[in-house]
Amino acid sequence: MRVTIEDLPLLHRQGKKLGVTSVCSAHPLVLKAALRHGRDTGTTVLIEATCNQVNHLGGYTGMTPSDFAAMVETLAVTEQCPKDLIVLGGDHLGPNPWKDRDAEEAMGQAQAMVDAYVRAGFRKIHLDASMGCKGEPIALDDHTIAERAARLAGVAERAAAESGGASPIYIIGTEVPPPGGANHALDAITPTGPVAARQTHAIHAKAFQSAGIEDAFSRAIGLVVQPGVEFGNQNVIFYDRVKAHALAATLSELPPLIFEAHSTDYQGQGPLRELVEDGFAILKVGPELTFKLREALYALDLIASDMVPDYGERPLYHAMEELMCGAAKNWQSHYHGSDDEKRVLRHYSYSDRIRYYWASAQARTACDRLFKMLKGRKVPATLFHQHMPSAAAWADLDCDGEEIVIGRVRQSIETYERACGT
Structure with a gap:
């Protein structure tokens, strides 16, 4: 069954517990596997690149967003995967690669990166300005995070309009595990609290409104929260839906949204299915692949x-x-x-x-x-x-x-x- 990412919030409200897998990798063989699966099943092929991996300066892969998009397009032709099944996403787009610089300089680079992503055809944009830059606290306050996210969204909106591309779909929120997993053994992970989830949404809504881009916020379909899953170097913390019950129930108190779950690697089908049923309808996977x-x-x-x-x-x-x-x-x-x-x-x-x-x-x-x-x-x-x-x-x-x-x-x-x- 073909499910688009835009469908997910309404489907969840209708009680249809469906999700989309987000493949977060730049390895050609991993991407071939994802594209081949899409070709054979007709399902959405959501492929995402991160800010450190791919950016306007090359990232650690040496690829710009247009390079990455061209690679996926070439592999799709090889694997005979229809283009209309493929969605490109940008993950953690924000100042993280330049956080050792002053905030304005780091945000300037982040804006250039977001512009490059959108002009290259990336449609799903996760805005993440949660990290402090030079001279700032490691973790910023919610209002600063939201204001910077709205600033980046404004860049994305202009890039889409000028390039004639489709309007971006946004993922907001930043309470996520460390990219790539933790670097130590873990005993437990506390899920995001319901109050924090509601506050994240409300503060972002106000920031987008203040920036004059309410229409962009209407396309914010997902909220990143911590469902209580993670992996370290040698162990995995599996989803406990009892502990996440209050968080999952928060979706009914918000406008039509779904949650996006990061670091779902190594969970296995049972916990993954429970995540989808509880509203974590975008499952991100990378290191497992x-x-x-x-x-x-x-x-x-x-x-x-x-x-x-x-x-x-x-x-x-x-x-x-x-x-x-x-x-x-x-x-x-x-x-x-x-x-x-x-x-x-x-x-x-x-x-x-x-x-x-x-x-x-x-x-x-x-x-x-x-x-x-x-x-x-x-x-x-x-x-x-x-x-x-x-x-x-x-x-x-x-x-x-x-x-x-x-x-x-x-x-x-x-x-x-x-x-x-x-």
């Missing part, structure tokens, strides 16, 4: 080591270890403990900081070699059962490593879609 990608790549690395004489002993694993140790900035503040403990975390943490390295030339070369060495070989079922039982259906067929990886990622996407009821 690249975790599954890494899991499949490393399994194929082991299979090739076992069956291809000239391949070597886990060369992909060793290439990634060398790469991460040589450029530690993307994981060193997240992983702690002894050298052995950090080595395990580098490769197998739920926070999946290894995802920052797959785009490097060294990683791409190692993956390409892996796929080439296995291409066309018939892998016996016994090896799949040893290293990757979920791919046992590929036994004794001409091996295509890329297809196996895409299939493994797609299994997670299918779990989300079942939870969404579509």
Whole structure:
């Protein structure tokens, strides 16, 4: 069943508990899996990029919003996914990448970024100006956050009008887990309180009105709140709907809205379905998908080591270890403990900081070699059962490593879609 993100608030009010999966990744194989799933099922393919990942200056991927949109368009053609199924979103759009600068300078960069996103065809815009800039508190007060969000929305409205694009749909609210998961073990997460949720909506409504963009606020369909889910490096906090009951009930006291749930990775179908039923109708997932990608790549690395004489002993694993140790900035503040403990975390943490390295030339070369060495070989079922039982259906067929990886990622996407009821 095709559900658009605009449909979600009314559907929830009508008692139709449906949702949309938001795929937050820039990895081509993850995106291929999402687009292929959309092609085969006719469901909405919501793909989002974050402010740190993709921005007008390149972000850590080196891509601008127009670059990212072009990549998705090219992959969609390859996967034969209809263009009208695809929605591009921008996540946490605000001054976060420049928060070490004065507020006006950081907001100037954020405005340029939002302008670039909207002109590139991104339609779902999450406004997040919650972080303090140079000389400000780490967490800002609600009124400052809302005023800055409205300022960014004004930029988005002008960009859409000038470029002739569709009017943006907004997600407001900022009470979310740390992007990419927590960097320590967690025992529990407290859901957002009902009063805080109502206050967030009311203050944003007033800020948009003061900025003269009430029409833009009428397209704010979602509120980001903390439902009580999170993952750390080695554990997951699962959704407890009893604890979130008061928050979920708040939706009936607000204009037609839904909640957007961040960091839903690793929850599994049962908790995800409960989230959707309780009004968390946009489920964001990212690290889980690249975790599954890494899991499949490393399994194929082991299979090739076992069956291809000239391949070597886990060369992909060793290439990634060398790469991460040589450029530690993307994981060193997240992983702690002894050298052995950090080595395990580098490769197998739920926070999946290894995802920052797959785009490097060294990683791409190692993956390409892996796929080439296995291409066309018939892998016996016994090896799949040893290293990757979920791919046992590929036994004794001409091996295509890329297809196996895409299939493994797609299994997670299918779990989300079942939870969404579509």
